[in-house]
Amino acid sequence: MATLIIRNGYVFDPLNEINGDVKDVFIRNGKVVDDLSGAEEKEARVIDATGKTVMPGGVDSHAHVAGAKVNAGRLMRPEDHYKSVRSRTALTHSGSGYTIPSVYKQGYDYAVMGYTTVFEAAMPPLEARHTHEEMRATPIVDMGAYLVLGNNWFIMRYLKEGDIEKAAAYAAWMLRTHKGYGIKCVNPAGVENWGWAQNVHSLDEPNIHFEVTAREVIRGLGEVNELLGLPNSLHLHANNMGHPGNWEITRNSLQILEGLKPQNKTNVQWAETKMDATRKQTVYLAHAQFNSFGGTSWRDFCSGVKGVADYVNQVDHVVIDNGAVPFGPGTAMTGDGPAIHDLYMLSGQKWSNTDVELECGSGVIPYTYLKSSPINSVQWAMGLELLLQIKDPWKTIMTTDHPNGGVFTQYPKVIAWLMSRKAREDTFKECHPWASARSSLAGIEREMSLLEIAIVTRANQARTIGIANRKGHLGTGADGDVTVYDLDPTRLDVNDYSKIKRAFSQAEYTVKEGEIVVHRGEILRVPDGRRFYSTPFVDETLEKEMLADVKEWFKYYTIGYANYPVPDKYLKNPVAIQVNKPLEAVARR
Amino acid sequence: MAEVLLQPKGKIGIMIEAEVIRADTLAKKRGEEIERLLVWQGPVQLPLGDFFEVEVRGTGQAEETVVVIEGDVSRVKRIGQGMKTGKIEILGSAGMHLGAEMAGGSILVRGDAGSWAGMEMKGGLLQIMGNAGDHVGCSYRGSWRGMTGGQILIEGNAQSQLGSGLVGGQIVVAGNVESFCGIRQNGGLVLVKGNAVRGAGAEMTGGTLAVLGKIKHFSPGFVEAGREESPKLGDLQLEGKFARFSGDYAISKNPKGVLYCKEG
Numbered sequence: 001m002a003t004l005i006i007r008n009g010y011v012f013d014p015l016n017e018i019n020g021d022v023k024d025v026f027i028r029n030g031k032v033v034d035d036l037s038g039a040e041e042k043e044a045r046v047i048d049a050t051g052k053t054v055m056p057g058g059v060d061s062h063a064h065v066a067g068a069k070v071n072a073g074r075l076m077r078p079e080d081h082y083k084s085v086r087s088r089t090a091l092t093h094s095g096s097g098y099t100i101p102s103v104y105k106q107g108y109d110y111a112v113m114g115y116t117t118v119f120e121a122a123m124p125p126l127e128a129r130h131t132h133e134e135m136r137a138t139p140i141v142d143m144g145a146y147l148v149l150g151n152n153w154f155i156m157r158y159l160k161e162g163d164i165e166k167a168a169a170y171a172a173w174m175l176r177t178h179k180g181y182g183i184k185c186v187n188p189a190g191v192e193n194w195g196w197a198q199n200v201h202s203l204d205e206p207n208i209h210f211e212v213t214a215r216e217v218i219r220g221l222g223e224v225n226e227l228l229g230l231p232n233s234l235h236l237h238a239n240n241m242g243h244p245g246n247w248e249i250t251r252n253s254l255q256i257l258e259g260l261k262p263q264n265k266t267n268v269q270w271a272e273t274k275m276d277a278t279r280k281q282t283v284y285l286a287h288a289q290f291n292s293f294g295g296t297s298w299r300d301f302c303s304g305v306k307g308v309a310d311y312v313n314q315v316d317h318v319v320i321d322n323g324a325v326p327f328g329p330g331t332a333m334t335g336d337g338p339a340i341h342d343l344y345m346l347s348g349q350k351w352s353n354t355d356v357e358l359e360c361g362s363g364v365i366p367y368t369y370l371k372s373s374p375i376n377s378v379q380w381a382m383g384l385e386l387l388l389q390i391k392d393p394w395k396t397i398m399t400t401d402h403p404n405g406g407v408f409t410q411y412p413k414v415i416a417w418l419m420s421r422k423a424r425e426d427t428f429k430e431c432h433p434w435a436s437a438r439s440s441l442a443g444i445e446r447e448m449s450l451l452e453i454a455i456v457t458r459a460n461q462a463r464t465i466g467i468a469n470r471k472g473h474l475g476t477g478a479d480g481d482v483t484v485y486d487l488d489p490t491r492l493d494v495n496d497y498s499k500i501k502r503a504f505s506q507a508e509y510t511v512k513e514g515e516i517v518v519h520r521g522e523i524l525r526v527p528d529g530r531r532f533y534s535t536p537f538v539d540e541t542l543e544k545e546m547l548a549d550v551k552e553w554f555k556y557y558t559i560g561y562a563n564y565p566v567p568d569k570y571l572k573n574p575v576a577i578q579v580n581k582p583l584e585a586v587a588r589r
Numbered sequence: 590m591a592e593v594l595l596q597p598k599g600k601i602g603i604m605i606e607a608e609v610i611r612a613d614t615l616a617k618k619r620g621e622e623i624e625r626l627l628v629w630q631g632p633v634q635l636p637l638g639d640f641f642e643v644e645v646r647g648t649g650q651a652e653e654t655v656v657v658i659e660g661d662v663s664r665v666k667r668i669g670q671g672m673k674t675g676k677i678e679i680l681g682s683a684g685m686h687l688g689a690e691m692a693g694g695s696i697l698v699r700g701d702a703g704s705w706a707g708m709e710m711k712g713g714l715l716q717i718m719g720n721a722g723d724h725v726g727c728s729y730r731g732s733w734r735g736m737t738g739g740q741i742l743i744e745g746n747a748q749s750q751l752g753s754g755l756v757g758g759q760i761v762v763a764g765n766v767e768s769f770c771g772i773r774q775n776g777g778l779v780l781v782k783g784n785a786v787r788g789a790g791a792e793m794t795g796g797t798l799a800v801l802g803k804i805k806h807f808s809p810g811f812v813e814a815g816r817e818e819s820p821k822l823g824d825l826q827l828e829g830k831f832a833r834f835s836g837d838y839a840i841s842k843n844p845k846g847v848l849y850c851k852e853g
Contacts, residue, residue, distance in 0.1 A: 079728075079729050348841075
């Protein structure tokens with residue numbers, strides 16, 4: 001494999017406390033190394049990064065990029081594909097789609113922006129095969145997917161019975177069976193009620209039949225997660241999403257997991273980092289913008305970010321991603337079926353809804369965010385407020401909850417707003433006055449540095465989801481994923497923010513495991529990415545007990561037990577992350 | 590004043606996609622340059638000169654450029670797509686997507702036009718002397734936002750989905766239309782001088798639709814809102830007695846769509 005040297009760039013590598021130092025980055029056999037021998041150095045390919053910004057490859061820890069609901073979005077939106085097309089080249093496939101690009105276009109678009117790792121935010125177990133098929137077809141980027149368990153019949157039953165070990169045994173078996181990376185919990189207890197056209201609106205109302213509360217599910221899955229010692233913490237999509245005044249239930253949901261200790265029991269090799277690269281949080285809150293609404297109705301709607309940000313500032317067990325709204329078209333898609341129905345009642349747009357048997361549900365609806373809309377303008381402000389009001393960047397992650405708040409190709413705009421107060425002021429002039437009147441954004445002076453941008457676009461994603469053993473930094477032994485941006489930090493004028501947008505829209509070079517995959521928008525190489533999943537083990541007797549329950553209820557499924565697992569052949573370049581050595585396996589306490 | 594004459598060379602096999610045939614694109618170009626412009630035929634790109642003899646007469650700015658197609662181009666798609674200014678005259682019939690997304694200038698077709706003529710048109714004038722296909726002046730599949738401005742005049746008949754999702758502008762059909770004329774219309778004006786089959790104005794939330802002939806199957810979500818003698822719709826003066834309906838109540842509690850039907 002090739003050796004590569006990236007010379008003389010201004011390197012921003014937060015996990016190694018490198019803040020714009022001029023350094024060389026050496027890569028051999030796909031991994032970052034300290035140094036190369038004289039002979040190797042002569043042979044090596046060299047990128048001259050003089051006057052340019054060098055960061056670890058971008059990591060997206062929350063985007064809807066593969067699986068049944070994404071594809072439902074593609075199918076119901078021909079108009080989204082009509083004007084956004086990409087021609088084939090000798091090396092690349094053709095593709096189309098703006099908010100929901102085809103898998104090929106999606107992989108290329110991410111690589112062009114300098115992203116090398118992307119995690120699918122919600123994989124329903126029954127749709128795992130579909131999700132893996134699409135991930136398999138996505139070029140270049142490394143991927144993984146979080147398994148949706150927050151309204152799963154077995155989990156709800158075990159949590160109601162107070163049997164946390166069996167719940168853990170079930171979650172472990174499910175992650176192995178469906179090759180999932182971590183646990184996602186969407187509108188706990190509420191999506192099950194949606195099967196009866198209802199929802200839950202507080203943390204303590206028992207749901208139908210299972211009579212389990214959102215509080216019990218959040219606490220239970222949080223404990224299961226740490227009992228198993230998964231790489232990621234519980235990934236939470238809180239209740240009442242998209243409802244005015246929901247900031248309070250969001251804060252209260254985060255409070256549930258206070259006092260729980262993070263336990264990463266993955267058995268992996270750790271690349272060298274100066275900072276501790278293990279996760280600190282026990283809950284990773286998804287798309288906080290949609291869960292930080294203030295007011296009591298759409299009339300007195302305002303930002304409720306302060307309540308959430310103040311809480312996150314006080315505690316150490318929470319990381320959030322913001323779910324920014326960069327304005328323009330989006331396609332709302334989530335496992336939260338009732339939330340999408342609410343949006344349908346508001347907008348009257350075409351709407352799709354699915355019930356996933358014993359597991360979860362989902363909904364899809366097109367939505368366009370307008371600068372003329374008072375609500376959308378406040379949402380824009382809130383997405384930025386979240387990252388700017390939470391003081392420690394290691395508690396925040398930048399996303400657009402693609403394609404819910406906006407499309408991932410809009411990230412450069414969000415970066416520009418975070419780095420430049422002038423950029424925000426100019427947008428205030430174009431959007432509805434509610435943006436400044438009903439949020440605190442206008443008064444915020446903070447402008448993020450390039451180091452902070454590196455934290456919220458790669459380093460913290462990697463640390464939070466527990467993949468920083470190899471991603472999100474450039475320490476010795478890390479994957480040779482590097483991005484070079486055409487941006488000279490010594491000449492950076494944040495008032496001229498169009499330069500920032502341009503630089504982050506198209507990486508000068510994107511390097512994947514030591515190979516140059518993109519140069520100024522042109523795809524040069526199309527490697528197959530890796531697919532990460534977790535394989536946690538529990539005590540055999542406990543697993544047998546749990547499987548007896550699963551088999552008993554399997555009659556309620558429309559498919560047979562033997563056809564339930566995702567076969568190995570669905571994954572190209574799989575990386576199974578062993579969690580728990582057999583000796584430490586979870587057993588009855 | 591400049592004239593660009595395009596003479597079809599013979600039968601075209603697989604239909605070609607010729608969005609380069611626009612008055613403002615061809616303006617100020619020499620004949621050889623025009624012949625070298627590329628068009629898609631299936632998976633390959635070929636020069637326009639493979640399909641047309643090109644002759645340029647005179648010179649002039651885009652707005653005073655007239656493109657004359659001297660024959661049948663019913664196997665040529667996307668003529669005049671996105672055109673902003675200038676004029677196209679087609680002596681025969683035209684293929685699909687004629688004048689789609691056109692923003693200005695004018696197109697005159699002596700023969701028929703295929704489906705999707707004037708799709709999502711923003712401005713200008715599209716005149717069809719013969720018949721037109723489906724989806725004239727409508728929105729692209731999946732979208733509910735169709736034509737926003739300009740004018741489409743059809744001397745013959747049009748098929749289904751005429752003016753679907755119409756936001757603004759005007760469509761006048763001298764002949765008959767088939768089904769779902771003005772479906773999802775939310776602005777603008779559609780006037781059909783002949784008959785309509787079914788679904789006229791279905792899911793309409795705004796704008797005006799008038800049918801002077803008979804509607805075979807009337808849309809059930811419309812409620813009679815009054816009678817009018819010779820109403821004036823924008824700059825169009827209608828003659829005779831009309832029943833005015835509002836709808837479509839099937840899609841909204843408070844629809845602003847207006848449907849005029851001529852009595853008698």
